Amino acid sequence: MSSPAAGEDQRSASAAANPGAELAGLLGQASTALDLQCRAAHFELRQTQRLLSDATRRLLDCFHAAARELAEPGSETPAARAGANLLAASQHLQFSDLVAQLLNSTEERVDGLLHVSERLQELLRALSAPGPNAGERLAFEKRAFLDALAELEGCGSTRVHQSDMTAGETELF
Amino acid sequence: MAIDLTRFLPMFFEETEEHLANMETQLLRLDPNAPDPEALHSIFRAAHSVKGNSALLGAARFSEVMHRIESILDRIRKEQLKPDNDVITLLLEACDVVREQAGRLKDKGECDEAALDALHERLRRFTPAETSAPAPSSLPAPARRSERFSIEVDLPSGQGITGLPLANLYAELGALGRLEDVRTDGTTSLSLILLTAQSTDVVRDKLHGLLGAQSVRVTPYVAPPKLAEQPPPAGSASEFGLFSDEVSLAQTTGMLSERGFGRRAIDHEATGILGRRVTDRLHLDRSSIRVDVAKLDRLLNLVGELVIAQSMLSEAATRGARDARLRDSVAYVGRQTRELQEAVMGIRLLPIDYLFSRVPRLVRDLARRLGKEVELITHGAETELDKEMIEKLADPIMHLVRNSLDHGIEAPVVRAAAGKEKVGKIQLRATHQAGGVVIEILDDGAGFDRERILAKAIERGMPAHPGMSDEEVWQFVFAPGFTTAEELSDISGRGVGMDVVKRNIRALGGHIEVRSRPGAGVHIVLRLPLTLAILDGMTVEIAGETFIVPLSLIAEAFLPQSYQVKTVTTGARVVQVRDAYLPLLSTDQLLGLKGKTTTQAAIAIAVDVDGRRAALLVDRLLGQQQVVIKSLEANYRRIPGIAGATVLGNGRVALILDINALLHLEIPTSGGQDLEAALGAA
């Protein structure tokens, strides 16, 4: 069993000998993990969007149906109370718009991250693959990677600030 | 550090399936002469996504195949390759192979690598200029980058802005892209900023055409230099507010050109291409729900309970009927519950397009193979059915369509000779009717050959005679093993089809009707309930217990008179109904209950299950209602003759009879312990 100190020395020695390769290795792992998580997040977002969209539609339909029922002649005082409830509900039913915007924003960020991750992988490949056009290819991939990073800045919308959403509105099916 | 990829596998398979289906749909719609750039972009993105996923999870062959597909699509996008029939067919076949292999990978953990290699080779031939190694990953850039244009319009002197054809102008601009800013001084000019993917020439041409070349100037937009950030004034967070009433138009426009305009432009600089992507995404996907089915089931259960609770309430209300307000309130709750039920059931409902969308492909491939020309028309693809039902209808409907293609629609020459149009028509129609769904498959082919069917039926010893009506003759088609095809074609010919189709439809609680006119075609009508979990039933009393009989299987109910009841040699009884004799079954005995049912006081229910007819004796008819089916197996165990259970409005349990099983049961010798125990446990 070698002492931790010796292990450290060994690692730093090999790192010194081949810093580029080790770094590329670590970045490669990070990039893969990033890629995977982004794809999964993307997938989950799409599921949530669909769920939200359908649930909202159904809720709205229920709402309209109840409103129509109330408008029928012959309804008595329970109708007045129910009407007030429906009016209050009309505020809560707006949640889907806000959540949709949030989801879109998140999806944009995820897209941006995915893009960065893909470009990073290409860059790493270019770094570790010598060849006739290596220099050209490396320059191309560096440029593309930096562009993707720059685009990431503009991803997502910081404009949606919703402070007052009580639990219950987001209780979806 | 190895990442555990297995967690991501289900997602990968589901996404791949989805993307491939999407690609297929879009490929089928592609116009070879003017392929829609948006569609190409969408197909490319789908392929790209599958490529990335595959590469990540180590499915290198998939990834390479998708890369080839990407390259072909790229060539089409750059107009280097025309998406003609051969190209589309190749791409469709590629999707098929990938889908099949992905399925194998998912089910068996391995796939046919040779098949993928072969596909890769075929695809490679379409991209001859490519080197063997994948080129630097080109992400799907939009076909054309969006750019901003500054548009200056001179206002007609004296008329101001109202002199312009505003409705047309804005309509034109809206079609070109996104309008980002508008300013005017009211008298001399109108300035607009337009974000568009179109070229300068296109924009100029459109506007010159509308307003005249002298009055419009279109130039690439240049953002003014960044202004210093203004510190936000301390403001209240009130929910609404009014600006000062004195803000006049002049002040407004003055402020615009000074401050507001420039600052907003800065925000947009960073978005670039993404600006376009944001607007695309603001429209939510309107497609289906993919949610954990267990969650759905739990929810459905809860709604089921609610339905039961509501009917209990209703029952209590009728007993306390004197209070009109109570009755009204209860009725109101009842309506809302029904609405809620429908809304929740709706989550399991999918548009039948899920099924219909698979048909164009089938028709296209099969028609080609058979050398026939067929047009497919669908109506009502948005009609909704229970998800599970759609899955179970897929095979029967595909089979019926195959039949139409194979045996129904004639070859073009034959059709022409018969004075028909060369192109045959197959129609798929779906509508909601009377609380259920009706699906129709029609073709304008040759129709059923009555003589051949009759001949075949007689040959096989079936009760057929020339005097039968057409409808009766068509029924033979549903007999097991029946086929009039002289040679069994590999497509649909084995004749095991129609009886299985009928059985499948029956299993879903539906009926199948068939109509045909010689030379005019075949019309098949499928009638199905909306969902599998709710049943229209007739409540009956047998030996003091309440049971439910599925309404769809009941032909009629009657009071058998003693002269109608006869005993045959085996000791079994039959009852005469008009000109037929039906086996008369003592249901209580079949179920092993200590019966009190005698023939005199009892009611007979004539049932018809897949052509098997019988009459079941019950003590009383109690009523008719919709019930929510609860599985007995989940709570107790399977009992022969019982299909499930439900709770009635009075809180009591009723067992739902499995009529088909009952008709096959013999009277048990063990006595009714099983059944009574079940009634106790439920």
Add this chain to the structure above:
Amino acid sequence: MSKLVLTVDDSAAIREMLAYVLKSAGHRVIEAEDGMDGLQKALANQFDLIITDQSMPKMDGITLVKALRALPQYAAVPILLLTTESSDGMKDEGRTAGATGWLVKPFDPNKLIDVVAKVTR
């Protein structure tokens, strides 16, 4: 008094809720699903009040306000912005574009009815 109101929002839920609340107060409502649709409808009718969302396809709310204010027939018609954000930056922009007021989502139905009555007096 019953007013003719144009509501512009790309979210069906918001449009439907606006319509429900406004109609329950006796007003008549026409809906549009993005800025351009809103502008077209505004040109084709004369509205007493316009309520518009901010972020929409084709044209956002603030641009719509500017386009409307450029038209003589809408120079003095009240226009309300419906926003998810109540930041002062947004309020500034709205004010300078010429909006009459703003509502933060999710709007309170009773407050909406009050504001509408107030600005269309």
